Amino acid sequence: MQTANVNRLTPYLFLAPAAVIMAVALLYPIGYMVYASFLDWNPSQRIGEAEFVGLRNYINLLGDASFRESFWVTMKFAMVVVSLEMFLGVGLALLLDRNIRGMSVLRTLFILPMMIAPIVVGLMWRYMYHPTVGIFNRTLKSMGFDPIPWLSDGNWAFASVVIADVWQWTPFIFILSLAALQSLPQSAMEAAKIDGATGWQQIIHIKLPLMMPVLIVTLLLRLIDAFKVLEVILVLTNGGPGLSTEILSLRISRTASEFRELGEAAAMSNYLLILLMILTFAMFLYNKAVELRAARLRKAAEEDL
């Protein structure tokens, strides 16, 4: 009896170190943040001196027009950049999925933007957007057009940060899509060709559905990243003009350092975390539903035989 118990415990014994490390490295910081979000904590205080205020930070934030604006800007930013990047990235991958000479060089060139440090990307674009000496306005002026207020008008500033982000992150989607495309089963493609499918039909009915699992993961990764983007916007506009480009991560950073409200910053991070978890969960459910449907169809097809 004793030995049976010990035997049953053995696997857990082996798992224990990993579980402990997991708890310390992952759960402790998150728990700390969750706890901090219930405090009125100023960075000049130690955490023990901070006053416990319950849900006050969360409730205050809901009533804070700047926070809601910032939340909305974040949603808009994430939706716009991720849609554009998916469209361009997958499109490019479909175009370049063929044997062209020098393909590997081309591919390396394409992913260069992704490898540049975000601060540098921000600075680079900032100079290109410069109202007088920037390349865009100089070109526009030499062609006889009016200069564009890239960073000094709310709508243009939003467009400018979107352009910079799309420039940097489309390659990420491109390279994952390309990898997915190249690992697709050739038999399905050949079968489609023999059945006389056109190029578009192949893309819409064969390639895209088969790539879907990879695309969903890619989308999710990009979405999570887009919600957290900070450096490029920090350097480009610092959230301005007004609040037009003040995304949540920037507001969190300002709340902690400028407003000196660590508790509120933590509460904001938790709102962001909750939002991301909902998104991830929705995506996961969708994936599951698609899989179930495919399984049902397959089963029906098998029964028909």
Added chain:
Amino acid sequence: MLSLKTILTGTAVSVSMAGIAMADGHGGPYAPYAGTTLVINVPAHPHYNAMMKVLPAFTEETGIEVEVDQLQYLKMRERQTLELTKDEGDYDLISYVVFSKADYVFADQLENLAKYFMNPKLSDPAYDAGDLIDGYVANIGIAGGKKGYLPGPTGSLYGIPYGSETSVLAYRKDIFEKHGIATPETYDQLLDAACKIPELEDGMGGMASRAASGHQASHAFLLHLAPLGGRVFDDAWNPIINNEAGVAAANALKTIVDCGPEGSQTFGPAEAAAAFQQGQAAMFMDSIAFAAGFEDPSKSTVAGKVGYALHPEGVRRGSQTGGFGIAIPKNAQNKEAAFLLMQWLTSKKGDLMTAMAGGNPSRFSTYQDAALNEKYPYSATFGEALKYADPDWRPIIPTWGKINADIGTTMSQVLTEGLDPQEALDGVAARAKDIMAEAGYYTWQ
């Protein structure tokens, strides 16, 4: 020949021996602390670069070594925030940005300087504190008096200004002369000139100003608020930023930015200064700390063509007060030696040495020094401007960070999105009222 060399060497040795004797031997105020190493935290700023040049003289005179940790000023504040909460701090002396005064003093993290100035062994009778610029001492050094952040019967000294700044108007003498425009002395003249210049000079803006969303736009607005007769709060902490003076200040800023060089709406101080330096604007009204850059021909295309005038008068004179002070942290390990360094740096001698090396004086006497005026001809104007330095041009209270950011983003909306100034400031006032209420400023009403 040989004997002469020997004699010379001998003299040199005896001189240095005498120096050591002064430091270790029969006393001198520095003797007990010779050999101590102080660790100080200062910003990467022209004034503190100048300090680096005079520190060796301090070490030579006192035998106290100084190790300097220089950081970008916002990073410096972050580091200090962490450092000051420790039981035993690494820094013996810190330089702090003026708006940190409220946070540090409120959290009881700085030494009250009374006990050091009372100590006859430490306090130098020739220090002459009356010569320190009043506006700076009030703004940077004193806490606990009127409204909590100004001098008054209940106030006391926590820091000493070192690297403080006020605002002056820098203008292009050549452009103003060419078009027969007089140096602006009032706000009407200033705004008039600001919009006349773009019409007269193709491609040149009137005045380069900070305006970027956030702290910069707020700073620019407050710069005009005080001279135009406004304040953020009245004496009972009710926001009055949305009164007539506030709207006038917002309109002034909007006029300046609209008539300014292209892209003004996103300028920070560095960009605004660069625009003036490269001849894209005819005026620049900001901290005196930028003057040295304008006169440096390797960076500036306008060196020698710049005139300096007092911050123009609105309904009153009121130039800004800002910059840095030095203080001893509560958790410092060598407080007395740190005080000696603080006293030495801000003494008449130390202040002049720093100013000659390119720093900003903290003493009236330094501004009157003939040698300094010869080296930096604008010093006399700056000294004059300091008489009108307004320590209350912005409130230095713990809730200021949040209100400041709100003023800044709202002002940016006025500048870029055409938001009505009155409506914008009404919004700021209402939100400021909530923030103040939450922080307990109306507890006694």
